[in-house]
Protein backbone atom coordinates (compact mmCIF):
# COMPACT_ATOMS: atom_id res chain seq x y z
CA UNK A 1 0.00 0.00 0.00
CA UNK A 2 1.39 3.42 -0.94
CA UNK A 3 1.66 6.21 1.61
CA UNK A 4 -1.13 8.05 -0.11
CA UNK A 5 -3.39 5.04 0.06
CA UNK A 6 -2.53 4.59 3.70
CA UNK A 7 -3.47 8.16 4.45
CA UNK A 8 -6.75 7.84 2.55
CA UNK A 9 -7.55 4.68 4.47
CA UNK A 10 -6.78 6.42 7.77
CA UNK A 11 -8.99 9.34 6.80
CA UNK A 12 -11.82 7.01 5.82
CA UNK A 13 -11.47 5.19 9.11
CA UNK A 14 -11.67 8.48 10.96
CA UNK A 15 -14.72 9.59 8.97
CA UNK A 16 -16.58 6.36 9.66
CA UNK A 17 -15.56 6.48 13.31
CA UNK A 18 -17.33 9.81 13.84
CA UNK A 19 -20.91 8.61 13.15
CA UNK A 20 -20.20 5.37 15.02
CA UNK A 21 -19.03 7.34 18.07
CA UNK A 22 -22.10 9.55 17.77
CA UNK A 23 -24.38 6.52 17.72
CA UNK A 24 -22.75 5.14 20.83
CA UNK A 25 -23.14 8.37 22.75
CA UNK A 26 -26.82 8.65 21.77
CA UNK A 27 -27.35 5.07 22.86
CA UNK A 28 -25.77 5.71 26.23
CA UNK A 29 -27.48 9.00 27.00
CA UNK A 30 -30.97 7.99 25.90
CA UNK A 31 -33.22 6.82 28.70
CA UNK A 32 -35.50 4.52 26.76
CA UNK A 33 -36.66 0.97 26.60
CA UNK A 34 -34.29 -1.71 25.41
CA UNK A 35 -35.49 -4.85 23.72
CA UNK A 36 -34.36 -7.43 21.22
CA UNK A 37 -36.49 -8.27 18.25
CA UNK A 38 -36.49 -9.50 14.66
CA UNK A 39 -35.08 -7.61 11.69
CA UNK A 40 -32.43 -4.95 11.71
CA UNK A 41 -34.44 -1.80 11.22
CA UNK A 42 -37.83 -0.71 12.47
CA UNK A 43 -39.71 1.84 10.45
CA UNK A 44 -42.62 2.99 12.59
CA UNK A 45 -43.73 2.64 16.23
CA UNK A 46 -47.09 3.48 17.79
CA UNK A 47 -48.20 3.29 21.41
CA UNK A 48 -51.39 1.28 21.87
CA UNK A 49 -52.75 2.48 25.22
CA UNK A 50 -55.65 0.00 25.14
CA UNK A 51 -53.20 -2.85 25.67
CA UNK A 52 -50.15 -1.09 27.16
CA UNK A 53 -47.91 -1.96 24.27
CA UNK A 54 -45.92 -0.57 21.39
CA UNK A 55 -46.69 -1.79 17.90
CA UNK A 56 -43.85 -1.59 15.40
CA UNK A 57 -43.38 -2.23 11.70
CA UNK A 58 -40.27 -4.26 11.06
CA UNK A 59 -39.53 -2.76 7.61
CA UNK A 60 -37.53 -5.36 5.63
CA UNK A 61 -39.18 -8.33 7.38
CA UNK A 62 -42.61 -7.00 6.37
CA UNK A 63 -44.19 -7.91 9.69
CA UNK A 64 -45.74 -6.18 12.71
CA UNK A 65 -44.31 -6.69 16.17
CA UNK A 66 -45.79 -6.15 19.60
CA UNK A 67 -43.60 -4.95 22.47
CA UNK A 68 -45.18 -5.24 25.86
CA UNK A 69 -43.91 -3.23 28.78
CA UNK A 70 -43.28 -5.79 31.47
CA UNK A 71 -41.23 -5.76 34.64
CA UNK A 72 -37.92 -7.06 33.26
CA UNK A 73 -35.23 -4.75 31.96
CA UNK A 74 -34.98 -6.50 28.60
CA UNK A 75 -38.18 -6.59 26.58
CA UNK A 76 -39.06 -9.13 23.94
CA UNK A 77 -40.76 -8.41 20.67
CA UNK A 78 -43.49 -10.77 19.50
CA UNK A 79 -44.60 -10.97 15.86
CA UNK A 80 -48.36 -10.45 15.65
CA UNK A 81 -48.83 -9.98 11.89
CA UNK A 82 -46.99 -11.85 9.14
CA UNK A 83 -49.28 -11.63 6.14
CA UNK A 84 -48.51 -14.24 3.46
CA UNK A 85 -50.49 -12.30 0.85
CA UNK A 86 -47.91 -9.50 0.84
CA UNK A 87 -44.82 -11.63 1.49
CA UNK A 88 -41.70 -10.07 0.00
CA UNK A 89 -42.96 -6.53 0.57
CA UNK A 90 -41.75 -4.33 3.41
CA UNK A 91 -44.00 -2.96 6.20
CA UNK A 92 -43.80 0.81 6.52
CA UNK A 93 -46.20 3.27 8.17
CA UNK A 94 -48.76 2.09 10.71
CA UNK A 95 -51.74 3.86 12.33
CA UNK A 96 -54.11 2.82 15.10
CA UNK A 97 -57.83 3.28 14.47
CA UNK A 98 -58.95 3.26 18.11
CA UNK A 99 -62.68 3.50 17.47
CA UNK A 100 -62.71 0.41 15.33
CA UNK A 101 -59.94 -1.36 17.23
CA UNK A 102 -57.78 -2.00 14.23
CA UNK A 103 -54.31 -1.30 12.90
CA UNK A 104 -53.62 0.04 9.42
CA UNK A 105 -50.39 -1.09 7.79
CA UNK A 106 -48.76 0.16 4.59
CA UNK A 107 -46.86 -2.38 2.52
CA UNK A 108 -44.57 -1.64 -0.40
CA UNK A 109 -41.99 -3.25 -2.61
CA UNK A 110 -39.40 -0.66 -1.59
CA UNK A 111 -36.62 -1.85 -3.90
CA UNK A 112 -38.55 -2.45 -7.12
CA UNK A 113 -41.58 -0.20 -6.56
CA UNK A 114 -43.79 -2.83 -8.21
CA UNK A 115 -46.34 -3.00 -5.38
CA UNK A 116 -47.93 -0.75 -2.78
CA UNK A 117 -50.94 -1.42 -0.61
CA UNK A 118 -52.65 -0.92 2.72
CA UNK A 119 -54.24 -3.44 5.07
CA UNK A 120 -56.26 -3.32 8.29
CA UNK A 121 -56.02 -5.87 11.11
CA UNK A 122 -58.09 -6.41 14.23
CA UNK A 123 -56.11 -5.23 17.28
CA UNK A 124 -57.29 -8.20 19.32
CA UNK A 125 -57.46 -11.25 17.05
CA UNK A 126 -55.13 -9.82 14.37
CA UNK A 127 -57.54 -11.05 11.72
CA UNK A 128 -57.29 -9.08 8.52
CA UNK A 129 -60.23 -6.78 7.80
CA UNK A 130 -59.05 -5.75 4.33
CA UNK A 131 -56.08 -5.51 1.99
CA UNK A 132 -56.15 -3.20 -0.99
CA UNK A 133 -53.55 -2.70 -3.67
CA UNK A 134 -52.77 0.96 -4.38
CA UNK A 135 -49.84 0.76 -6.75
CA UNK A 136 -48.57 -1.90 -9.09
CA UNK A 137 -46.72 -2.83 -12.23
CA UNK A 138 -47.57 -0.81 -15.30
CA UNK A 139 -49.08 2.12 -13.43
CA UNK A 140 -47.49 5.34 -12.23
CA UNK A 141 -44.27 4.75 -10.25
CA UNK A 142 -45.43 5.00 -6.66
CA UNK A 143 -44.10 4.43 -3.17
CA UNK A 144 -46.83 3.88 -0.58
CA UNK A 145 -45.16 5.07 2.61
CA UNK A 146 -47.14 6.31 5.60
CA UNK A 147 -50.75 6.29 6.80
CA UNK A 148 -53.10 8.39 8.92
CA UNK A 149 -56.70 7.58 9.85
CA UNK A 150 -59.66 9.92 10.45
CA UNK A 151 -62.67 9.76 12.82
CA UNK A 152 -64.79 7.95 10.24
CA UNK A 153 -62.21 5.28 9.61
CA UNK A 154 -60.96 6.59 6.28
CA UNK A 155 -57.24 6.18 5.81
CA UNK A 156 -54.84 8.44 3.96
CA UNK A 157 -51.70 6.93 2.50
CA UNK A 158 -48.85 9.08 1.28
CA UNK A 159 -47.11 8.32 -1.98
CA UNK A 160 -43.53 9.40 -1.42
CA UNK A 161 -42.64 8.93 -5.09
CA UNK A 162 -45.47 10.56 -7.06
CA UNK A 163 -46.51 13.21 -4.50
CA UNK A 164 -50.07 12.18 -3.95
CA UNK A 165 -52.30 10.80 -1.18
CA UNK A 166 -54.66 7.86 -1.60
CA UNK A 167 -57.89 8.08 0.39
CA UNK A 168 -59.20 4.65 1.33
CA UNK A 169 -62.64 4.09 2.88
CA UNK A 170 -63.70 2.20 5.98
CA UNK A 171 -63.89 -1.17 4.26
CA UNK A 172 -60.81 -0.85 2.09
CA UNK A 173 -62.30 0.79 -0.98
CA UNK A 174 -60.22 3.38 -2.85
CA UNK A 175 -62.23 6.61 -2.60
CA UNK A 176 -60.02 9.20 -4.25
CA UNK A 177 -56.52 10.38 -5.01
CA UNK A 178 -55.50 13.73 -3.59
CA UNK A 179 -52.90 15.67 -5.56
CA UNK A 180 -51.36 19.06 -5.09
Ligand SMILES: *[C@@H]1O[C@H](CO)[C@@H](O)[C@H](O)[C@H]1NC(C)=O
Nearest residue numbers: 085086087088089109112115
Ligand atom coordinates in the same frame (compact mmCIF):
# COMPACT_ATOMS: atom_id res chain seq x y z
C1 LIG B 1 -45.86 -7.81 -2.81
O1 LIG B 1 -47.16 -8.33 -2.65
C2 LIG B 1 -47.81 -8.56 -3.89
C3 LIG B 1 -49.28 -8.86 -3.59
O2 LIG B 1 -49.46 -10.09 -3.09
C4 LIG B 1 -47.08 -9.64 -4.64
O3 LIG B 1 -47.72 -9.89 -5.88
C5 LIG B 1 -45.65 -9.21 -4.89
O4 LIG B 1 -44.92 -10.24 -5.47
C6 LIG B 1 -44.99 -8.78 -3.58
N1 LIG B 1 -43.72 -8.11 -3.85
C7 LIG B 1 -42.53 -8.67 -3.65
C8 LIG B 1 -41.36 -7.84 -3.96
O5 LIG B 1 -42.41 -9.80 -3.22
